[in-house]
Amino acid sequence: MTAPVIRGWCPGARRPMMAGDGLVLRVRPPLGELTPAQATGLADLAQLHGNGLIELTSRANLQLRGLSDDSHAPLIEALAELDLLDADAEVEARRNIVLDPFRPVGPDVQNRIAAGLMQGLALPEFAALPSKFGFVVDTGPQRQLAEISGDIRIEAGPAGLILRADGCPTGRLVPDAETAVRLALDLARWFTASGGVGSDGRGRMARHLGLGAILPTDLDGTHSPHAAAAAPVPGVQAGGLCLGAAFGLLPAPALRQLAASGAPVLRMTPWRMIFLPGVTATSVPEGMIQYPADPILRVQACTGSPGCPQANIATRDLARELAASLPPWARLHVSGCAKGCAQPGPADFTLLGGSGGFDLIRNGTAWDPPAHRALSLAQIHEILGG
Ligand code: SF4
Structure with missing residues (x-):
């Protein structure tokens, strides 16, 4: 049996990874959602340049596979037209943010927080953050993302918004979204300045704290976040419809069909399901999972x-x-x-x-x-x- 190789980085749109079936290109939808036009455009690109399947990842991103070297340039151009491309590969790699997919549609505190983080993380001073270092924005009345990997968490508790370093059971209160962003970025700065990144460029917050690093007092606190919600399942919930993709694989026609479901946006989830807010009945694409007992x-x-x-x-x-x-x-x-x-x-x-x-x-x-x-x-x- 061949010994497995461990890679310390994830593919992106600007920096795809070579696999056995060609290039793998990862798209990180801003705010974890696609408009119907973006979803249709991605489905077209998967069929035109790839193997026609879209992979849903455990970080709520999408991957196109089976791409040739020649297809990369036109794909980049098409992704830019769809507003799904970052300024450069480094900024793209740092934009590692998972949001609660069941948050309300439209103006929302979680969108404001994620947008602020995206803007801040684009600064060159965050270039040293490890590629797997991530942020979780999960400020609803129950934590939907308690089991989802992340290093800096912005959550809510009975007294309001909480900033919490992963690995600590409690965090500090923050008065508003803007302060949450500012202090979350301070926490990321502290992580690199205090030696959280190893000589191999890797590092995680919980491990850093577990090895004895002490958080500065202004980034630490005693406030517990809300309880964790039960793991979501396919079907109607939270005012919308959650549909699963077996093994996280979505055929391009299925994505196109979801884009036409009437949902204002398609929310990507880290559970290999797509959430359609506002939709409670639709014709379910063939092969998608709609029953929890499947x-x-x-x-x-x-x-x-x-x-x-x-x-x-x-x-x-x-x-x-x-x-x-x-x-x-x-x-x-x-x-x-x-x-x-x-x-x-x-x-x-x-x-x-x-x-x-x-x-x-x-x-x-x-x-x-x-x-x-x-x-x-x-x-x-x-x-x-x-
Ligand atoms: S994808 Fe499967 S076969 Fe490939 S390295 Fe991971 S476990 Fe091994």
């Missing part, structure tokens, strides 16, 4: 082959086939190699592809020792069904 929601699969050069199997075809055999209590993770990109935590069953059959890990991660080695497909069906 077994495919309990299956995770990484890109696999041919998209990932490190993959030993076509993970998603296999995952789709096995979903029907999965017991109702179980979660399955199908991984193309031991890196386990699709699920960093344990699953009831983790299946790993190899040259001599499949390895099965029970209640563990892709890098744990397997309970069974070199299984055939028939044996896997038997174990899952049994």
Whole structure:
């Protein structure tokens, strides 16, 4: 089995990443939403230049895959016309902000905060922030994004807005959106100035604090944020409709269909679902998930082959086939190699592809020792069904 390679950066629109099936280009929609015209434009670009599939990422972004080198220049031009392009690759990489997708449409405090962060992070003084360093804006009456990775969190509690460094259970009150932005940027400055970024350019807030870094008193506090909301599921909720994409893959015609649903914007979520505010009934695109009980929601699969050069199997075809055999209590993770990109935590069953059959890990991660080695497909069906 080939040893997995760990990459310390994420692709962007201006800096795509080479994968087994061509270039991968990531689009970070400003404020985590697309207008219907932007969504239609992206669907057209995925079909014209890529493999016709759009990937929804766990940071509420979208990826086009299967692009050739030659297609990059016209794509950049088209993304600029759609207002989906940053000034340069560095600014794009730092604009790592996830917002509560269920916030109201229109003028909203969370939009103001995110817009202020975007403006501030474009300054060259933030160039040293690690590419995975992120901001979470989640100021509703319940925290929707409590489980979503982020280093600096702007949330709300009973007394008002709270700025919280990830890794601290509490944070400091801030009087308004503008102060939240100013202090969040101060917290990012403190992170780099206090040695949060390692010599390899990586670093996370919780780890930095866990290693003993002490927050300045004006960036720390004793206010707890609101309780976390239950994990969202597909279906009608929060005044709109949430639709899931199996393994986060959305065919271009499905995105085009969602753009025509009547929703004023399409909100990207970090749960591989798209939220359509104001829509409670629409014709659901073929293959999208609308019911919480759909077994495919309990299956995770990484890109696999041919998209990932490190993959030993076509993970998603296999995952789709096995979903029907999965017991109702179980979660399955199908991984193309031991890196386990699709699920960093344990699953009831983790299946790993190899040259001599499949390895099965029970209640563990892709890098744990397997309970069974070199299984055939028939044996896997038997174990899952049994
Ligand atoms: S886990 Fe899957 S996507 Fe990640 S490196 Fe391995 S094969 Fe590739």
